[in-house]
Amino acid sequence: MRSFIVGLDPGEVARLARLSAAIGFPVGVLPGLDALRLELARPGVGRALVLLPDLGLTRDAVRLAAEHGDTAFIVVVADTIPPDDYKALVRTGAGEWIQWGSCEVELADLVKRFAAPAHAGNGARIVTFAPSKGGVGNTSLVAEMGVLLSGPKAAGGRSGSRVAVLDLNFQGGTLADTLAVEPRFDLAEVAGRPERLDEQLAEVFLSCYADRLDVFAPPPRLVMLDDITPNLVFTFIDTISPRYDLVLVDLPSVALGWTETLIEGSDAVVVTGIATVPGLRRLCDRLSRIDDLSTPARRLAVVNQADTDMMGRFVRRAEVDRLLAGRDNLLVRRDCAGMETAANSGQPLVEIAPDGRLGRDIRRIAKWIEAVAARPAESARGSAA
CATH class of the missing domain: 3.40.50.2300 (Response regulator)
Known part of the structure; x- marks a missing residue:
């Protein structure tokens, strides 16, 4: 050797x-x-x-x-x-x-x-969902995106991307409940021993939601966050990346030692907030902090739970556009009944009410992700075909 x-x-x-x-x-x-x-x-x-x-x-x-x-x-x-x-x-x-x-x-x-041959291709595109505060619906949006981006496409019925959704809320994550799958992503089991992470262990950690959608969601148990080191997080992402076209990351609202590095290494970042005055302030603060990082990734601001009038128009659209001037931003309307139905059924809203107005708002986020993050992978597959 x-x-x-x-x-x-x-x-x-x-x-x-x-x-x-x-x-x-x-x-x-x-x-x-x-x-x-x-x-x-x-x-x-x-x-x-x-x-x-x-x-x-x-x-x-x-x-x-x-x-x-x-x-x-x-x-x-x-x-x-x-x-x-x-x-x-x-x-x-x-x-x-x-x-x-x-x-x-x-x-x-x-x-x-090290002697194993290098994997082909560039691995998955990493899209990180970063909440500006707690309770902004970040996990729900990640789940919706996973189902949309991995499902059949409208154009010609093409198969979607191979997608993994990765819940990094190691204390109190709800992605498994949102998608009604078993939480098996117990990264704390290998704390301090990243050398144990391999393809076989990744299989143990995943829960399959659909043919092209895998879920990595932590079980509900107390985890010492200091045990989840940057090396452990990044080694795991590196291990699973060659298997997928997209990895959608659900970040916690609290900043940890590896949070900013993960954002800096992402291909795209979706920053989520809500349409209240304090919520919009926190959203702008979060975007400003991400702007200070040395990342070339495109950023999308998503204002969730936005009120609409009788005609279905966003009532604070002008204020949001003024605060987020010069940025890609999308509003997602408030639909408490629809989201409650989705939560109780363990199915994303895009599956139980795909043609509703809220579903259309959510699809706009998926289109942005496809355009920004998935296009290089699609182009590669197209040229090979």
């Missing part, structure tokens, strides 16, 4: 070499990237595992993974990594990031799996 360390800091290189030797994983130390490229260019000697214990080499790691993915698996070892670089590295299918704090465990896992 070929394996190399390249780094600019002699102390970090030596530390990583000692950790590797301790788990029976011998590595060679190379003086720089030029020497590494010579090694990777040697024909007929198999794939190499490359460890780069230097944050300054992150961009080089992405380029190496893109250029040499058939002959090498590139690993950045650092406490943090720029979200855009991490996203680009993982999407090559030939790279990963591990943290110093869990380095020994993660290296052991990499030794077992």
Whole structure:
């Protein structure tokens, strides 16, 4: 097995070499990237595992993974990594990031799996639903989107995307109740041991709602949120991503250590709020904080539970448009009876009343997601056909 360390800091290189030797994983130390490229260019000697214990080499790691993915698996070892670089590295299918704090465990896992061929394609598009406060109907909208985007399309009866809905409300999540499935996503079981996450465990965690819609929803039990580390969350998303076209993420209303990084790494972000004066203020605040993050993702503001007049027109449309000027925004009307029926039946409203006005509001969100996030995957499938 070929394996190399390249780094600019002699102390970090030596530390990583000692950790590797301790788990029976011998590595060679190379003086720089030029020497590494010579090694990777040697024909007929198999794939190499490359460890780069230097944050300054992150961009080089992405380029190496893109250029040499058939002959090498590139690993950045650092406490943090720029979200855009991490996203680009993982999407090559030939790279990963591990943290110093869990380095020994993660290296052991990499030794077992790095020789497997890189997965084809770019993995799922990640669409994150971020509530501006509690009680804005974020989970209900995620459930509606999952059913819509995975179901038969109106045009020609085409099959929908392969979709996973992922509930990250580890304390008090309601996605399983909303879709009437068994909550099996017990990520706390592997807290501190992300190396246990693999395809087989992902199968244990999922609940199947429909042929092309899988649900990952946590069971109702007390979870210490500090145990759900960023590495655990991101490793799980990386594990399931190759199986789907879209992963729809239901974020909690509270900010956790991995929340902003997940938003930064998403392909699209749907920020949800309600049409009250305090609710609109919180929505604008949330959007402003997301604007400050280094993310290129498109953002949609969804104002939920908006009142309408006798003609079905939104009564505060002008105020909402003024507050959200220059942003993509959609209003979803209040329909307490319809949503209560959906909640009691365990079926999304788009299934029990697909032609109602509220259903049409919800479909507009799905169309926005398709246009922003799903189009590259659709284009790839179309060109292959």
